[in-house]
Each structure stands twice: as C-alpha cells, then as structure tokens.
Amino acid sequence: MLVKKGSEITYLENYRKGNIKPGLGIGNDLDNYLRLKQAQLNIILGHDNVGKSYFFSYYMLSHALINDKKFCIWSGENTSGQIMRDLIQMYCGNYFKKLAIEQIRSAHNFLSQSFTFVDNTKLYKPEDLFLIFESENADVCLIDPYTGLDRKMTYEGNYEFLNNARQFCNTTKKTLYISTHPTSESGRAGNLYPEKHEWNGHLKAPLKAHCEGGKSFLNRSDDLFILHRLCSHPTMKYETMLSVEKIKDRETGGQITELNTPLLFNFNNGLGFTTQGIDNLKDYRMKTTQTRIK
Numbered sequence: 081m082l083v084k085k086g087s088e089i090t091y092l093e094n095y096r097k098g099n100i101k102p103g104l105g106i107g108n109d110l111d112n113y114l115r116l117k118q119a120q121l122n123i124i125l126g127h128d129n130v131g132k133s134y135f136f137s138y139y140m141l142s143h144a145l146i147n148d149k150k151f152c153i154w155s156g157e158n159t160s161g162q163i164m165r166d167l168i169q170m171y172c173g174n175y176f177k178k179l180a181i182e183q184i185r186s187a188h189n190f191l192s193q194s195f196t197f198v199d200n201t202k203l204y205k206p207e208d209l210f211l212i213f214e215s216e217n218a219d220v221c222l223i224d225p226y227t228g229l230d231r232k233m234t235y236e237g238n239y240e241f242l243n244n245a246r247q248f249c250n251t252t253k254k255t256l257y258i259s260t261h262p263t264s265e266s267g268r269a270g271n272l273y274p275e276k277h278e279w280n281g282h283l284k285a286p287l288k289a290h291c292e293g294g295k296s297f298l299n300r301s302d303d304l305f306i307l308h309r310l311c312s313h314p315t316m317k318y319e320t321m322l323s324v325e326k327i328k329d330r331e332t333g334g335q336i337t338e339l340n341t342p343l344l345f346n347f348n349n350g351l352g353f354t355t356q357g358i359d360n361l362k363d364y365r366m367k368t369t370q371t372r373i374k
Contacts, residue, residue, distance in 0.1 A: 095331075102333040104149070106142035107360040109343060113324045114305060115333035116143055116220070119249045121242070123297050124224075124259040125286060125325075126307040127267060132259055133158055133224055135307055135320050135345065137166050138352050140220070144194035145171070145364040152196045152218035154209055156228025160197035167191050170352040173365045205230045206241050210248045213256075224259040227292060238293040242300040260293060262286035282310045285342070288325040302328040308342070318347040 094100055103115025126132045133155065143149040155163060168187045169176045176184075198204075198212055206229055213221040223229070231241055249256050265271075266286040273279040285308035291297040298304060304326040310316040321342035327334040337343060345353040352361050 100331055104143065104147045105333070106139070106146055108355050108358045110322070110355065111333070113335055113337055113343065114303065114322075114327075116147070116149065116255065117302070117329065117332055118219075118255060119253045120255045120302040120328075121246050121249050121300065122255065122257045123291065123301045123304040124257060124307060125262060125288065125291055125297075125304065126259075127283065127286060128261060129311060130307055130309040131320060132307045133163075134166060135322075135353065136222070136224070136257070136259070137163060138170055140195070140222070141167055141170055141191075141352070142360060143220070144191070145361065148194075149219045150194050150196075150217060151220045151222065152198065152213055152216040153222045153224070154198040154200065154204070154212075155222070155224045156200055157225065159200065163197070164188060164191065164195070167195065169350065170361065171365060173351055173361070175350070203230045206244060210244065213248070213254065214252050218254065220255045220257065222257045222259070224257075226258050226260045235294060235296070238296045239300075242293075242296055246300060258297075260291055260297060262290035263292050266290040279310060279313065279316070282313055282316075284308075285321060285323060298326065301326060303334065306342075320345040320347070320353065 091100075103117035105111030105115055124132055124136060140149075140151050140153075144151065153160075153163065165176055168179070168184060168191065171191060172179055172183060172187055179187075196216055196218060198209065204212075209223065209229065226241075229241075231237055245256055245258065248254070263286075267283065271284045271286075273282050273284060285306050288298050288304055288306065289295060303324070306321075306323045306325060308321045308323070309319065321344060322337075323342040324334065324337045327336060343355060345355045348354045348359065352359065
C-alpha cells in the first residue's frame with residue numbers, strides 16, 4: 081500500500097515553521113539528552129545487577145506523575161509486587177515499611193491508574209507479548225529483559241524480532257523500551273578500569289556494540305542509552321551513570337552524551353534519584369501525596 085500523495089505536507093509545513101513539538105521531559109538535566117517520544121523503539125543496555133530496572137521504574141514514575149503517561153510492563157525478573165513496592169516508595173518519598181497500610185493502599189490505587197503488568201509466570205513469544213501490549217491502554221510498553229522471551233536465538237531471529245517491534249510501534253503509535261544485557265565479552269578482565277585509573281579494577285560500562293543481540297539492536301533502534309554502576313565501589317555504588325549513545329531524531333530533543341562523561345544520578349537513599357542536587361519528583365510527590373493520601 082502506498083502513502084497517499086501529499087500527506088507529508090502538514091509535517092513539512094510544521095517543520096519549516098519550527099512547530100514540531102519536542103519530546104517529553106522529566107524536569108532535570110536528562111531532558112537535554114533524552115526525551116520520551118511517541119511510536120519509538122528504544123534500547124536500554126547494561127550489565128546485570130547495576131539497577132537498570134530500578135532506574136527505569138524511576139523514569140517511568142517521573143513521566144506518569146509529570147506527563148500523565150501510562151505504562152504496561154513485562155518483567156521476567158521482577159514480580160509486579162516488587163515493582164509496585166519500589167514505585168510506591170519513590171512516589172511517597174518514604175521507606176516502604178514506614179508507610180501506614182492506608183497510605184500503601186491509597187498509593188497503590190493511584191499508581192494502578194498509570195501502571196499495568198503482564199503476568200510473568202508464563203513464557204511469552206514476542207508476537208504474543210505484542211498482542212497483549214496492543215490491547216492495553218498504555219502509551220509506553222517495556223520488555224525487561226529481551227533475553228527472557230521465548231525467541232529465536234540467532235542473528236536472523238534478532239532482526240525478525242526487531243522488525244516486528246518496529247512494526248508494533250508504527251501501527252500502534254506506542255513507544256517500546258527493550259532492556260537487554262551485553263555480551264559476556266564486556267564482562268571480562270579486559271573491560272576493567274586500568275591500574276592508574278581512580279576506579280582501578282572496577283568493571284567498565286559496556287559499549288553500544290556489546291548488545292547481546294548484536295548491532296541489530298543499535299541499527300534498528302531510535303534511541304539507545306547505557307546504564308552503569310560501580311557496584312562494589314564504596315561511594316560510586318550510589319551513583320547510576322547514564323550514557324546516551326544514539327538519538328535518531330534530534331529535532332524533537334535529545335543528544336548523545338560526551339565521551340566518558342555520563343550523567344550521574346544519585347540513589348537518594350532509595351527514594352528515587354537526584355541529579356545535580358535536583359529531586360524532580362519532590363513537588364509532584366508532595367502534591368499528589370497530599371491530595372491522594374489522607
């Protein structure tokens with residue numbers, strides 16, 4: 081089927097006038113580098129145990145509270161209860177076990193309007209998961225991780241999956257984030273910081289070429305960013321490093337971070353993240369908590 085002749089003119093006129101809307105931000109320095117945009121296919125890359133899922137929960141919560149976005153999550157490694165526990169703690173700005181049961185129930189009711197979960201007791205083929213995502217009233221869907229799916233573990237299988245993922249985004253206009261691990265090569269001794277470096281002996285972040293699915297993930301994605309943490313460092317273990325490695329459409333916001341200069345997000349005692357001293361959830365957390373939790 082061909083595109084109708086002349087259908088591009090509205091976009092062209094808006095582009096010429098500078099009326100293309102930027103992607104959505106979350107109110108901190110990340111907005112200069114990464115934006116949430118409709119119908120995109122985006123990749124999250126990082127070693128195991130660096131907190132990819134927790135950081136992305138914070139990212140999703142920020143968009144839910146600030147931009148009223150809805151999310152559908154399939155997590156093969158965390159239960160819906162574990163994810164909701166983290167969301168509630170960040171949303172309320174207090175440690176979960178210090179919250180009253182009434183607060184937990186109220187927060188859960190509020191957040192359930194923005195977050196739905198796919199049952200992870202079943203092993204899904206990608207096409208089945210896409211059908212579930214399509215049926216949900218969600219702006220953004222998450223696959224965490226890609227390796228947890230019942231998939232073809234071949235080069236051709238990766239491209240087939242990504243082509244189907246791209247088609248899903250194009251037809252549904254939903255944005256899809258896919259979390260993936262790097263190859264085993266990126267975790268070997270050759271990828272440690274050298275002896276004279278201040279982080280001597282600690283594991284370096286993977287490179288974008290280290291995606292377990294190969295360069296197909298880099299080639300087919302719109303945006304790709306890397307999350308990393310020095311898990312055994314006495315102080316840096318509380319800092320999540322974020323490097324943006326690909327931004328396909330810079331007209332709507334975003335840019336690649338400078339070489340060896342990741343954005344730093346402080347763990348903030350488990351109550352979300354701060355960057356450059358800014359807690360972007362503070363005002364929203366207080367306002368929504370006072371409104372919803374009494």
